[in-house]
Amino acid sequence: MAAKKIKNLNQIKNSTNILFNILFIILSFICIFPVVFVFSISISDEQSIQKYGYQIIPKILSNSAYVFLWNERKTILQAAFISIFVTAAGTVISVMLTTLMGYVLSRPVYKLKNFFTWVVFIPMIFNGGMLSGYVVNANILHLRNTVWALILPLALSSFNVVICKTFFRTTIPDSIIESAKIDGASQLVIFGRIVLPLSKPILATIGLFAAFGYWNDWFQSSLYITDKKLQSLQAMLNLVQSNIEYLANNPYGGLSMQMYKASMPTESVRMAIAIVIIIPIALVYPFFQRYFISGLTIGAVKG
Amino acid sequence: MKRIFNKSKENNHFKLKTKIKKWTMDDTELTILAIPSFIWYLLFAYLPMFGIIIAFKNYKISPGHGFVYSLFKSNWVGFDNFKYFIFSNAFTMLLRNTILYNIVFIILGVIVAVGFAMMISNLHSKFASKAYQTIMFFPYFMSWVVVAYFVYAVLSPEKGYLNGIITLLGGEKIMWYQEPKYWPFILTFMRIWKGMGYGMVIYLASITGIDYSLYEAAIIDGASKWQQAKFITLPCLKPIIVMMLILDTGKIFYSDFGLFYQIPAHIPQSLYSTVSTFDTYIYNAIQTQASIGRAAAASFFQSIACCITILLANWLVSKIDNENTII
Numbered sequence: 001m002a003a004k005k006i007k008n009l010n011q012i013k014n015s016t017n018i019l020f021n022i023l024f025i026i027l028s029f030i031c032i033f034p035v036v037f038v039f040s041i042s043i044s045d046e047q048s049i050q051k052y053g054y055q056i057i058p059k060i061l062s063n064s065a066y067v068f069l070w071n072e073r074k075t076i077l078q079a080a081f082i083s084i085f086v087t088a089a090g091t092v093i094s095v096m097l098t099t100l101m102g103y104v105l106s107r108p109v110y111k112l113k114n115f116f117t118w119v120v121f122i123p124m125i126f127n128g129g130m131l132s133g134y135v136v137n138a139n140i141l142h143l144r145n146t147v148w149a150l151i152l153p154l155a156l157s158s159f160n161v162v163i164c165k166t167f168f169r170t171t172i173p174d175s176i177i178e179s180a181k182i183d184g185a186s187q188l189v190i191f192g193r194i195v196l197p198l199s200k201p202i203l204a205t206i207g208l209f210a211a212f213g214y215w216n217d218w219f220q221s222s223l224y225i226t227d228k229k230l231q232s233l234q235a236m237l238n239l240v241q242s243n244i245e246y247l248a249n250n251p252y253g254g255l256s257m258q259m260y261k262a263s264m265p266t267e268s269v270r271m272a273i274a275i276v277i278i279i280p281i282a283l284v285y286p287f288f289q290r291y292f293i294s295g296l297t298i299g300a301v302k303g
Numbered sequence: 304m305k306r307i308f309n310k311s312k313e314n315n316h317f318k319l320k321t322k323i324k325k326w327t328m329d330d331t332e333l334t335i336l337a338i339p340s341f342i343w344y345l346l347f348a349y350l351p352m353f354g355i356i357i358a359f360k361n362y363k364i365s366p367g368h369g370f371v372y373s374l375f376k377s378n379w380v381g382f383d384n385f386k387y388f389i390f391s392n393a394f395t396m397l398l399r400n401t402i403l404y405n406i407v408f409i410i411l412g413v414i415v416a417v418g419f420a421m422m423i424s425n426l427h428s429k430f431a432s433k434a435y436q437t438i439m440f441f442p443y444f445m446s447w448v449v450v451a452y453f454v455y456a457v458l459s460p461e462k463g464y465l466n467g468i469i470t471l472l473g474g475e476k477i478m479w480y481q482e483p484k485y486w487p488f489i490l491t492f493m494r495i496w497k498g499m500g501y502g503m504v505i506y507l508a509s510i511t512g513i514d515y516s517l518y519e520a521a522i523i524d525g526a527s528k529w530q531q532a533k534f535i536t537l538p539c540l541k542p543i544i545v546m547m548l549i550l551d552t553g554k555i556f557y558s559d560f561g562l563f564y565q566i567p568a569h570i571p572q573s574l575y576s577t578v579s580t581f582d583t584y585i586y587n588a589i590q591t592q593a594s595i596g597r598a599a600a601a602s603f604f605q606s607i608a609c610c611i612t613i614l615l616a617n618w619l620v621s622k623i624d625n626e627n628t629i630i
Binding site: 010011012014016017020021023024025027030031032034035037038041049050052053054055058096098100101102103107109110111112116119120122123125126127128129130131132133134135136137139140141152153155156161181186187188191214216217218219223226234236237238241242257267270271274277278281282285286289292294 | 326328329330332333334335336337339340341343344346347348349350351352353354355357369370371404419422423424425427431434435437438440441442446447448449450451452453454456457459461462463464466467486496499500504508518522528531541560565568569582585586588589595598599601602603605606609610613614
């Protein structure tokens with residue numbers, strides 16, 4: 001009670017509080033504004049966009065962009081399917097690989113512990129670079145135009161392995177694992193039945209970061225995917241952007257270019273695709289935000 | 304059979320205690336668990352390390368043969384690719400851009416994150432504080448592709464919001480995507496915009512971890528809020544600020560590829576020398592399949608430089624605070 005009283009006495013002045021609140025309201029507004037703005041463009045009438053430019057409050061409302069997306073749903077759903085599949089499969093694979101390695105490294109008496117610690121550690125300070133990575137994935141592993149090119153290269157990060165190892169080491173008592181071993185459980189059983197259920201916070205954090213990473217990825221796509229069937233939503237957005245630049249750089253492309261231009265999605269449609277990508281994030285994000293924050297603080301503990 | 308098995312279990316336990324190094328059933332099982340991740344590391348982390356030999360070759364495609372064959376058939380050229388890259392005009396420009404942008408991002412990023420974290424921790428309403436945090440963390444979870452669309456909506460020369468305001472006030476339209484002078488500010492702003500929530504949350508976690516009795520003592524001594532921030536909060540945050548600074552400096556040769564490639568609309572020619580970094584240079588070489596050798600040299604240079612800066616940064620951290628080293 002006394003501590004609370006002191007805290008109350010020690011508050012900042014009311015005027016300062018109001019000032020800070022105003023500042024944070026402005027900042028929050030800056031963070032949200034682009035999403036709202038893009039949404040308004042997506043529900044604006046195409047003609048009014050051409051005439052007045054982008055407006056925060058649409059001059060003439062129109063659902064034509066979403067109707068267009070609905071009519072093109074085959075393409076959109078295909079891309080959405082790829083995005084969802086990559087996100088789901090990628091998250092599972094990523095969490096599995098990360099936690100398995102983290103668990104193995106957290107066992108104090110394992111004979112190959114030092115060896116695997118080095119295996120995990122070296123890539124943290126040295127890597128082959130973007131170009132060698134690309135060459136290996138494309139030409140040696142032949143991942144080009146396969147869905148694995150979107151999943152595997154992003155599956156593991158040494159940093160996450162170390163975080164996992166630290167978590168297992170610090171939160172799961174050795175005595176539990178020892179007693180399971182005495183009861184005759186194999187390491188796989190111990191890992192699956194005891195360690196994983198006790199590690200939900202770290203699983204949630206690593207899984208969520210992986211899921212957002214996969215959902216937001218366009219880079220792998222732009223490197224390895226040319227097949228239209230394997231395009232994710234982000235890749236689609238990226239490609240539309242590239243085509244627009246191409247048009248902007250070749251304004252006098254002749255008749256075929258004019259036809260090409262006519263087949264391009266309109267401005268409101270493009271913004272509508274962006275909204276389709278943001279909506280799942282915006283819906284899921286508030287519920288899982290605390291896991292990100294707890295994850296960030298777990299990451300601060302040294303391994 | 305079962306008895307033998309049990310007996311060996313007991314032996315295991317005994318050996319654990321006496322630390323006699325002998326391969327056990329446990330070790331086999333753990334090795335099996337480690338194998339999938341180990342294979343991943345071999346394929347996606349260690350195999351590319353050998354890819355750096357491209358940088359020392361004059362890579363030519365042998366028609367009808369695979370990549371590996373072509374690579375081994377190509378001539379060794381020693382450090383020619385590096386010489387060519389380092390003495391080219393591009394190199395100084397890339398080095399300058401990558402390092403200067405990173406320095407600005409690191410310094411501004413810390414100031415903004417620490418400042419806002421200290422302010423938000425002082426708000427009267429905890430609910431409002433949570434709400435601001437949630438909203439300000441949100442941009443962190445959007446990809447640069449989507450953010451590029453936001454930026455385009457504001458900066459588009461014909462229909463953009465900013466040009467709309469400028470013409471309304473009677474000014475001339477600005478061709479944002481063709482004027483290099485604005486881009487350092489735009490990129491810095493976007494970078495801070497996307498990262499401030501994340502940084503704020505990290506520092507806020509440290510602020511809430513500060514022992515409150517320090518503040519109580521200060522209050523009794525009659526310290527003002529400002530003095531408390533200056534003499535308690537900031538000094539308590541100093542270790543983590545230094546840590547973050549050093550760790551970021553370790554990555555100074557890397558750039559956030561999406562930021563530099565997507566926000567300036569895939570880098571038009573007019574912005575090339577203002578927004579190009581090592582990463583965009585290598586990416587362009589991959590996309591155009593031209594001058595692979597030089598790109599490999601650039602890539603290798605970046606890896607080596609990063610390796611050195613990370614080790615240096617880590618050494619510095621170990622001097623300051625042994626607890627926080629990554630190695």
